[in-house]
Amino acid sequence: MTSVTETPVATLPKKPLSARINWVRAAPFLYTLALFVLWEGLVLALDMPPTILPSPTRVFQAIVQYWSPIWKNSLQTLYTTTVGFAIAVVAGLAIGLFIGWSKTIYAGLYPLMIGFNAIPKVALVPILVIWFGIGTVPAVLTAFLISFFPIVVNVATGLATIEPETEDVLRALGARKMDIMLKVGIPRSMPYFFGSLKIAITLAFVGSVVSETVASNYGLGNMMSSAQSQFNVPLVFAGLLMLAVEGIVMYALMAWLERRMTGWAHRSTMAQ
Amino acid sequence: MSHLVSIDNVDMRYGGADGTLAVSGLTMRVDKGEFSAVVGPSGCGKSTLMKLVTGLHIPQAGVVVVAGAQVTKPVSIVGMAFRNPTMLPWRTTLENILLPLEIVERHRHRLRANKKEYVEKAEHLLETVGLKGFGQKFPWQLSGGMQQRANLCRALIHEPDLLMLDEPFGALDAFTREELWCVIRDLHAAQGVTIVLVTHDLREAVFLADKIFVMSARPGRILKEHHVPFARPRDLDIMYHSDFNDMVHELHGEIAKARVVA
Numbered sequence: 001m002t003s004v005t006e007t008p009v010a011t012l013p014k015k016p017l018s019a020r021i022n023w024v025r026a027a028p029f030l031y032t033l034a035l036f037v038l039w040e041g042l043v044l045a046l047d048m049p050p051t052i053l054p055s056p057t058r059v060f061q062a063i064v065q066y067w068s069p070i071w072k073n074s075l076q077t078l079y080t081t082t083v084g085f086a087i088a089v090v091a092g093l094a095i096g097l098f099i100g101w102s103k104t105i106y107a108g109l110y111p112l113m114i115g116f117n118a119i120p121k122v123a124l125v126p127i128l129v130i131w132f133g134i135g136t137v138p139a140v141l142t143a144f145l146i147s148f149f150p151i152v153v154n155v156a157t158g159l160a161t162i163e164p165e166t167e168d169v170l171r172a173l174g175a176r177k178m179d180i181m182l183k184v185g186i187p188r189s190m191p192y193f194f195g196s197l198k199i200a201i202t203l204a205f206v207g208s209v210v211s212e213t214v215a216s217n218y219g220l221g222n223m224m225s226s227a228q229s230q231f232n233v234p235l236v237f238a239g240l241l242m243l244a245v246e247g248i249v250m251y252a253l254m255a256w257l258e259r260r261m262t263g264w265a266h267r268s269t270m271a272q
Numbered sequence: 273m274s275h276l277v278s279i280d281n282v283d284m285r286y287g288g289a290d291g292t293l294a295v296s297g298l299t300m301r302v303d304k305g306e307f308s309a310v311v312g313p314s315g316c317g318k319s320t321l322m323k324l325v326t327g328l329h330i331p332q333a334g335v336v337v338v339a340g341a342q343v344t345k346p347v348s349i350v351g352m353a354f355r356n357p358t359m360l361p362w363r364t365t366l367e368n369i370l371l372p373l374e375i376v377e378r379h380r381h382r383l384r385a386n387k388k389e390y391v392e393k394a395e396h397l398l399e400t401v402g403l404k405g406f407g408q409k410f411p412w413q414l415s416g417g418m419q420q421r422a423n424l425c426r427a428l429i430h431e432p433d434l435l436m437l438d439e440p441f442g443a444l445d446a447f448t449r450e451e452l453w454c455v456i457r458d459l460h461a462a463q464g465v466t467i468v469l470v471t472h473d474l475r476e477a478v479f480l481a482d483k484i485f486v487m488s489a490r491p492g493r494i495l496k497e498h499h500v501p502f503a504r505p506r507d508l509d510i511m512y513h514s515d516f517n518d519m520v521h522e523l524h525g526e527i528a529k530a531r532v533v534a
């Protein structure tokens with residue numbers, strides 16, 4: 001191992017401020033700020049009434065004013081989303097492994113899955129309400145139903161694309177199907193799996209909010225729909241903002257997890 | 273003398289009754305401890321031959337016998353290496369080399385208890401192929417030639433009686449290739465393992481093998497069997513002898529003719 005020795009930097013002329021800022025790291029914040037500024041400007045310029053398009057300052061004001069319900073409902077939505085997502089991860093992984101196990105199962109179940117995925121999940125909410133009543137359960141289930149498909153597809157793809165030569169080398173040693181799955185299939189499908197979590201978590205938010213909007217007395221979806229019926233448009237936007245924040249945080253968490261767990265996949269090309 | 277591998281009148285067809293007939297009427301024998309090379313036109317069924325011997329494919333007609341038993345399922349006394357090193361990128365080079373031990377029945381139950389002994393063996397193999405100290409690196413941190421060396425170690429770790437090499441040096445530069453020829457030559461001399469090598473490089477075949485099989489164009493069968501007369505141990509210098517070149521020339525002529533007939 002070579003050790004990196006810090007060579008003392010000779011007295012360099014002090015760089016101007018613009019060169020010392022890491023623009024790439026700052027960009028997300030600057031762009032977000034720019035969006036709010038633009039939005040504010042637009043509202044001012046067009047003299048929009050807050051019942052149509054509230055300005056960001058109005059929205060933040062609403063966040064402060066209604067902090068207690070916003071906070072409670074945000075937690076509720078986060079809760080239904082993560083529970084639904086967690087079920088989707090477990091079920092998606094299991095079904096993905098099951099489907100990827102054999103070509104016959106893959107061929108048989110794939111069209112069914114596609115058909116199922118084509119159904120708009122909002123259409124399932126009434127059925128879930130008949131079965132489970134309104135509230136937390138249908139929201140969790142909708143989040144689960146909408147987010148498990150990408151996980152299944154990605155895990156199954158990882159298994160189905162094992163290089164035949166790798167399989168040959170192992171089979172020639174007397175490997176059973178189970179050995180090949182454990183030693184190659186599952187580790188190989190992990191980058192696909194962790195990659196799919198980013199898509200799945202955002203979809204899970206869509207599912208839980210849709211369900212809360214039509215069939216719940218809690219959650220951001222419900223809060224926004226009742227705010228809308230009272231023409232409290234700033235509160236609707238406050239709800240949207242909270243959703244966006246939760247979505248970004250969970251996405252970042254999944255992206256971090258992906259990098260942590262499957263760093264090798266980013267450094268190597270899987271098929272050499 | 274008993275043959276380690278004997279193939280009798282084998283037909284192998286891919287993809288059902290009207291699929292591709294890859295080999296037909298294939299007959300060949302390989303003795304224990306022998307180094308054989310298989311050469312032939314592209315697509316003539318050389319890789320198919322490898323898969324028949326290792327039991328990855330079962331022929332529709334004829335018999336394949338390895339170590340006295342008819343092949344009806346994968347035989348576990350073999351090690352294989354292909355042109356593509358197929359190292360698993362999530363394992364270090366050392367863990368990749370130890371992989372066969374997690375699979376082969378004879379070793380998998382002893383692996384955990386005797387880990388140290390096996391790791392030492394793997395490290396010894398790495399040293400033999402000139403990769404000392406690279407065990408902890410990931411395969412994608414190694415060059416193509418280094419990966420192929422590691423691939424050879426993986427094929428050898430479980431001490432197979434039979435080593436099947438399918439163009440293992442095909443993707444390497446001339447110098448690395450010559451270096452690995454010497455590695456293989458020394459491994460063969462030291463371990464007495466039986467080797468079957470498929471290659472496109474006729475000089476490689478003549479330099480390494482005791483016996484060279486020339487295959488016809490598809491459907492493949494053995495056209496001719498050559499005994500390579502050069503004494504062992506062979507030095508890379510023999511490639512500049514006229515006998516050596518004459519033999520390469522003769523093989524070249526036979527393969528060219530086999531291609532035209534097709």
Ligand SMILES: Nc1ncnc2c1ncn2[C@@H]1O[C@H](COP(=O)(O)OP(=O)(O)OP(=O)(O)O)[C@@H](O)[C@H]1O
Pocket residue numbers: 286287292293294313314315316317318319320321490
């Ligand atoms: N899995 C497969 N399915 C269908 N046909 C196959 C399959 N594998 C090989 N073949 C056919 O069998 C024939 C022999 O293939 P094989 O791979 O054994 O040739 P080869 O001698 O190894 O060729 P090369 O020198 O190019 O590696 C080819 O014509 C090929 O099209």
Ligand SMILES: [Mg+2]
Pocket residue numbers: 318319320438
């Ligand atoms: Mg081939």
